[in-house]
Amino acid sequence: MGGGFLAGRRRSSRADYPLMKHNKNPEDFLSSPGLFGAPASMGSMSALHRKYTFPPFSVLNSRDGDWQRRKKAWIRLGIRSEVGRDAKRERDSAHGPTVAVWHREHKVSSRGDEYTTKLKKRTAGYVQGYSIFDPVLCELMYNWFCPAGGQIIDPFAGGSVRGIVAGMLGYRYWGCDLRREQVVANREQRSAICPEAPIVWMCGDSYRRIRKAPIADFFFTCPPYGDLEVYSDDPAELSAMSHPDFIEQYRATIRRSVRRLRPNRFAGIVVGDFRNKKTGELRGFVGETVDAFRDAGLSFYNDMVLTTSIITLVIRINKQFDVGRKIGKSHQNVLLFVKGDPREATKAILEGLK
Ligand SMILES: C[S@@+](CC[C@H](N)C(=O)[O-])C[C@H]1O[C@@H](n2cnc3c(N)ncnc32)[C@H](O)[C@@H]1O
Numbered sequence: 001m002g003g004g005f006l007a008g009r010r011r012s013s014r015a016d017y018p019l020m021k022h023n024k025n026p027e028d029f030l031s032s033p034g035l036f037g038a039p040a041s042m043g044s045m046s047a048l049h050r051k052y053t054f055p056p057f058s059v060l061n062s063r064d065g066d067w068q069r070r071k072k073a074w075i076r077l078g079i080r081s082e083v084g085r086d087a088k089r090e091r092d093s094a095h096g097p098t099v100a101v102w103h104r105e106h107k108v109s110s111r112g113d114e115y116t117t118k119l120k121k122r123t124a125g126y127v128q129g130y131s132i133f134d135p136v137l138c139e140l141m142y143n144w145f146c147p148a149g150g151q152i153i154d155p156f157a158g159g160s161v162r163g164i165v166a167g168m169l170g171y172r173y174w175g176c177d178l179r180r181e182q183v184v185a186n187r188e189q190r191s192a193i194c195p196e197a198p199i200v201w202m203c204g205d206s207y208r209r210i211r212k213a214p215i216a217d218f219f220f221t222c223p224p225y226g227d228l229e230v231y232s233d234d235p236a237e238l239s240a241m242s243h244p245d246f247i248e249q250y251r252a253t254i255r256r257s258v259r260r261l262r263p264n265r266f267a268g269i270v271v272g273d274f275r276n277k278k279t280g281e282l283r284g285f286v287g288e289t290v291d292a293f294r295d296a297g298l299s300f301y302n303d304m305v306l307t308t309s310i311i312t313l314v315i316r317i318n319k320q321f322d323v324g325r326k327i328g329k330s331h332q333n334v335l336l337f338v339k340g341d342p343r344e345a346t347k348a349i350l351e352g353l354k
Helices: 018-022 026-030 042-052 063-077 098-105 113-122 135-145 161-168 178-194 206-212 243-259 283-296 313-324 342-351
Strands: 059-061 152-155 172-177 200-205 216-221 261-271 299-308 331-339
Touching: 042 113, 042 135, 059 135, 135 161, 135 172, 135 261, 135 331, 152 161, 161 172, 161 178, 161 200, 172 178, 172 206, 178 200, 206 243, 216 243, 243 261, 243 283, 261 283, 283 299, 283 331, 331 342
Parallel strands: 059 299, 152 172, 152 216, 172 200, 216 261
Antiparallel strands: 261 331, 299 331
16 A cells, blocks of 8 residues: 555544644634634534544534645645546536636636635635545545445546545545546556555446446445536436436436445435526435435435535625525535444444454
8 A cells, every 4th residue: 555644444533644733633723712602612522523533413514624624635645636527528517616617707817816816725625627526525434434444336436536535544445437538547646646555446337337346335426416517428428318317327326336235334425406407496316316225225324414615606696696596505415325224334334344
């Protein structure tokens, strides 16, 4: 495994992470007075931070300074998840419009250099106009829900983040993506960062490829959000399908994927709702995802919200709210399912793989 950075086993406490040196002590930021002047409950919160890295609450606040510092530390490793994405297709990403799009649409440079510089500073984590999958979210999901050293499968791999984070934390990772250029770029990232880590990226339609995936201890993915961002014009490309075809193929891929999961294991997926581009109506994609997993035999077990950046939203909101009362989307949904018994699944995490 490459380097000593988080290599080997899953860490038991936050203090064990080398990334910690980039972070503030939770005691410091929690010692400020809470709402209405009441002191925040420092002791118990910092204990949660030490034990779980971030408290396992249903709202995961990626805007938190500590979270952002940790994210930057991951990115400094050399993760360049945006490589492999087609610049011509750059539009709204699944995580909100990219900074580059926003710059173009709002001619931000005409607002003055100072503003642009400030904005640039605040957009760390967006590289070349693309948002990347959050490595901290990834780290938490693996460490909370996958047995140490376990096998992770990911049918919609996209960029390198989920693979590299898995490898660096001592997990095995199998990811699949339809786009060859993405898979090639991901493999190059692996060679540069952690050449010996057991990370595999396959190229092809995951509906077909998943049958050959290893038996897994955790499923974690982030699918296309319908046609919100069209990734390629391959006939198997989910994001290029009509909505009914997309849902059918998405459900089928989930059904096949979770067959590769061992009994008594968890499955996580990051999704966000999106609108019918003609009518503006929400598609109800989060509910569709819950149905897909339930129909595949899993139980819906945890429902989390990841708060996302509001940088571009602050500007766009006037237009979208004033014209059509569309609320600014500043979160993603992180859904967690269990195959079998959640207590047995937890036991496997606490006791590790035998
Ligand atoms: C939401 S994106 C993943 C973005 C990801 N969050 C990242 O870090 O880049 C979904 C990915 O699914 C891929 N995809 C779409 N249809 C697919 C299919 N049938 N089989 C495998 N991958 C597919 C797309 O190429 C895209 O990279």
